Amino acid sequence: MLPIIREPAFYPGQLGVAGSDVESGLRWRGAGIVLYVNNVHPGRSDSNDGTNPNAPLITIGQAFTNLAALQTRYLAVGSLAGVNSYIIVEPGTYTESLTIATTTMPDYGVLMGGGNGRYPVIWDDATTDCLTITAYGWRVANFHFRPANAYAGVKLSRPAGSGAEGTVIENCFFDGQWSGTGYGVALDGAPANCTIQNCRFAEFATGGGAGITVTDTSIADPYQTHIIGCTFQEANECITRDCAGGWNQSVIWNNVFIDGTVDAAFPTVNGTDTFIDMRGGSNGYNKVCGNHLGGVYSEVGGYYDGTADEWWGNYANVATILTLAAPA
Secondary structure, three states, X not given: OOOOOOOOOOOOOOOOOOOXXXXXXXXXXXXXXXXXXXXXXXXXXXXXXXXXXXXXXXXXXXXXXXHHHHHHHHHHOOOOOOOOOEEEXXXXXXXXXXXXXXXXXXXXXXXEEOOOOOOOEEEEOOOOOXXXXXXXXXXXXXXXXXXXXXXXXXXEEOOOOOOOOOOEEEXXXXXXXXXXXXXXXXXXXXXXXXXXXXXXXXXXXXXXXXXEEEXXXXXXXXXXXXXXXXXXXXXXXXEEEOOOOOOEOOEEEOOEEOOOOOHHHOOOOOOOOEEEEOOOOOOOOOEEEOOEOOOOEOOOOOEEOOOOOEEEOOEOOHHHEOOOOOOO
């Protein structure tokens, strides 16, 4: 008989972190902390450190607290191990309002929903924004956000001269639930170089809410935002602005806007549907290309180009194509 040979684990333990050398879970590099959240696991407790998938935390907020503390511990010995950390959230419903803050949290982390698809990990908050990000370079993936009225599923915030730059939001479902004034993603204070890709936005159709919007440009306009490969369904407020400012040098590419039957039944901020509104930027120069457009391709149909924009290669129903008016 051949001897039984056990392959070594494909990840290392985390120096100084008890339980991190268990032979299960996710590790992709030695530097970086991996924490687990699972609110139905029998071993769950917010008293755990969260590094062992068999002893996970109950809340995402506790994972944020533990990650900040572990980063402080590493920095005290001269390590940058807090950077490039992962927080893995297992399927369930989480009702929390949290901030990935640049003052306490490491940069360039990943907050990832577990399970398959966009639906198993539901993130609700009935009273305020679900998730606010001010730290740099985080990636948020595989969540089903259900924002409350007047609040966002994810708010990318630039409270001073910098914040939330380089954020990537992908494979998430933002569910407006006919909430009226909720937002899927809100760019607040104009972070730069953010990417929103392969996400679904649905039922943002009443009272001024929107799938993706700009809520504050007191510091600057959003700069080089990329919105790629997203789908907007049963929504007539898709990519908009909820302030005097707007978009600069951003790319809206390869998205699908589905003109549902709800449009005429609900009021909108601008008196008409607003599928894409690129106006208001201090210099404009946005690129809107390769999109499948719903409704009437004109300002009457809710498509507003910004200063020096380029709109080309978009697809629309041939019977509803009109020429866009000059930029406002």
